[in-house]
Amino acid sequence: MVSEDLLTILRCPHCVTGSTRKPGDDPGQLTLAHGTWLACQEPDCGRKYPIVDDIPDLRIDTGDKWIATVVADLPVPPPAA
Numbered sequence: 001m002v003s004e005d006l007l008t009i010l011r012c013p014h015c016v017t018g019s020t021r022k023p024g025d026d027p028g029q030l031t032l033a034h035g036t037w038l039a040c041q042e043p044d045c046g047r048k049y050p051i052v053d054d055i056p057d058l059r060i061d062t063g064d065k066w067i068a069t070v071v072a073d074l075p076v077p078p079p080a081a
Contacts, residue, residue, distance in 0.1 A: 001035055002051060012040035012047055014060045034076045050078030 002010070007030065014020050015028030022028060022042050030038040030049070038049040038056055040063070047063030048071065049056055066074065 001054065002032060002038070002056060007032060007038075010038065010056060010058070012038075012042065012045060012049075012063065013058050014047055014063060015040060015042050015045055033071045034074060036076055036078050037071070037074050039071055048074060052078055052080055 010030050011026075012028035012030060015022045022045075027042060028045070029041045031041055033039045033048070036051050038051065038058075040047045046067040047060070048066040048069065049058050049063050050066075051057070
């Protein structure tokens with residue numbers, strides 16, 4: 001499980017880098033879903049990142065795979081990479 005301290009600093013990499021950076025002082029905040037997923041809170045993002053063996057997989061291409069999946073339908077546990 002991701003600690004609360006780590007959750008306060010992790011951000012969606014798509015929303016905080018380069019030309020896709022979202023406006024604001026603290027874009028790309030993530031919330032813990034089902035204890036095994038991190039979901040971006042930016043309204044137009046929708047990326048979800050699995051936590052496998054207590055390690056968040058924050059690769060943008062991984063988050064891209066889950067854009068169309070609503071949080072309620074995310075598999076628990078997440079599939080291994």
